[in-house]
Amino acid sequence: MIKLKIFDGDLLSQGTVKDFSKLADSLKKAPKVEIRKETDGYLELVIAVNDLPKIYPALDEFFGPPFKPAGVEPSKEAAHHSAKYGGIQQQQTLFYAEHKGLSTCAMLWPWQDKEHVTVKVAQGEILK
Numbered sequence: 001m002i003k004l005k006i007f008d009g010d011l012l013s014q015g016t017v018k019d020f021s022k023l024a025d026s027l028k029k030a031p032k033v034e035i036r037k038e039t040d041g042y043l044e045l046v047i048a049v050n051d052l053p054k055i056y057p058a059l060d061e062f063f064g065p066p067f068k069p070a071g072v073e074p075s076k077e078a079a080h081h082s083a084k085y086g087g088i089q090q091q092q093t094l095f096y097a098e099h100k101g102l103s104t105c106a107m108l109w110p111w112q113d114k115e116h117v118t119v120k121v122a123q124g125e126i127l128k
Contacts, residue, residue: 020123026058041123046116063095085122
């Protein structure tokens, strides 16, 4: 299992995308089918499967490797971290990190048509 990424120090001064709004802005630059919802601390968009490689650099920079990769049965911990945003299933990917009392997750939900992926990115209080 991949360890939970806990950030230390001033993340923005490290030259990486560690702030949620910068992550969201970076994801919105990728070609997209639609932005479904965007609020403070939440972004949901649909992209083509072929465009997934264009969003992975931002996700990798912010989160590191997936907390739960696609094809792996979700652990209780992965289910807990994703529950507030619709949960996570075996064929889906979950990225997760905690910093200064906030949790941030990104979920990639592939469609049955195998051509689209819903990308959900959210930040909020850590669920106990």
